[in-house]
Amino acid sequence: MWPWTVNPLVKSSLLWGAIGALSFLVLIQGYHLVTGEFVGAAVMAGVASLVFVASAVSAHLLRPTLARQNERA
Secondary structure, eight states: OOSSOOOHHHHHHHHHHHHHHHHHHHHHHHHHHHHOOOOOHHHHHHHHHHHHHHHHHHHHHHHHHHHHHHHHO
């Protein structure tokens, strides 16, 4: 068992961040395969980190709004 537990809402937001970062990496890989241009590992890692943070924060902040909208549907 882990010495600490993570709030399920925070865990969900972090997982959405991981999905966003991995999606970006898949897209940049496709760009590399189609064009043959290599962007650079440091650039890819930096942008993937930014996408991770942006996706996780936006998922965490938009959760209440999306939950309310889904209840109305």
